[in-house]
Amino acid sequence: MSLRKIVTVTGGNGGIGYETVKALLTSQKPYHILMGSRSLEKAKFAIETLKEECPQATNTVEAIQIDLTSDESIEAAFKQVDDTHGHIDVLVNNAGATFDIDYTAGKVSLRECFNKAYDVNVTGTNVLSYTFMPLLLKSSDPRLLFVAGLSAINQAGKQYFPTPPQPAGWPKKIGFETIGYRCSKTALNMLMLDWNHKLKADGVKVWAVGPGMLATNLGGVPELAKAMGAQPASLGGEILKAVIEGERDHQVGKIVVRSGIMDW
């Protein structure tokens, strides 16, 4: 077995996923990274960009087509990894999407807004984790990460809502909607807890990792994210790398954030 740990990062072609691939590529520890991307064209471009940005990197990266909404894509990805590597050491369930902004813009229905978010963020993430599990269980130090976000019920209990209080009457005028995404990400926490429970005897370390509000293409509104004070996406890469490299091994089964663990 190669000394390089094999890490799969879904949605590795952009945003926090890209920064995670980059952080691992330039790590002192040896990795071979499987950059999941629903578009191989986008992955190719991202890998070219990484080569320009990190010319000294000795770690390696390879593209793998993964569309979380397609069982065929997930099965094909499993077969490719099984045939080529036979195992993985880390699965970073990073890929995610929101459709609330499309809903507000009238591009999708309310039902589509919720179902599409669940399909990517919960259902597809679970199908991928399930399908890749035999590969992960072959590792001597298996790690399973879920990228959390806006997902702690307790924050809502403390009146944390991204929308201002609404006057009485109907319809409500919601300029910036998040609830489809937020519900799906809250469900993702349950997925993390459930996998953590099921995999105890297998020695798999499982976490949800909250990267904080970062400037990415999430929702297709990068300017809005920046205007709302989003921080550099590289911070997401740093915390995910820290978890992969053992800095949060005492916080297994929690939502880890930069300042510690999230109260949920």
Ligand SMILES: NC(=O)c1ccc[n+]([C@@H]2O[C@H](COP(=O)([O-])OP(=O)(O)OC[C@H]3O[C@@H](n4cnc5c(N)ncnc54)[C@H](OP(=O)(O)O)[C@@H]3O)[C@@H](O)[C@H]2O)c1
């Ligand atoms: N940005 C934040 O403030 C923030 C905060 C907390 C948590 N998060 C979470 O961080 C993760 C990464 O998001 P990001 O902020 O980096 O956003 P992003 O820039 O939009 O990146 C999302 C990634 O997921 C991929 N993706 C979308 N739908 C997919 C599908 N059906 N199958 C496979 N891949 C798919 C995207 O691919 P394409 O390039 O093809 O669209 C892209 O690679 C998400 O889980 C998000 O919920 C983000």
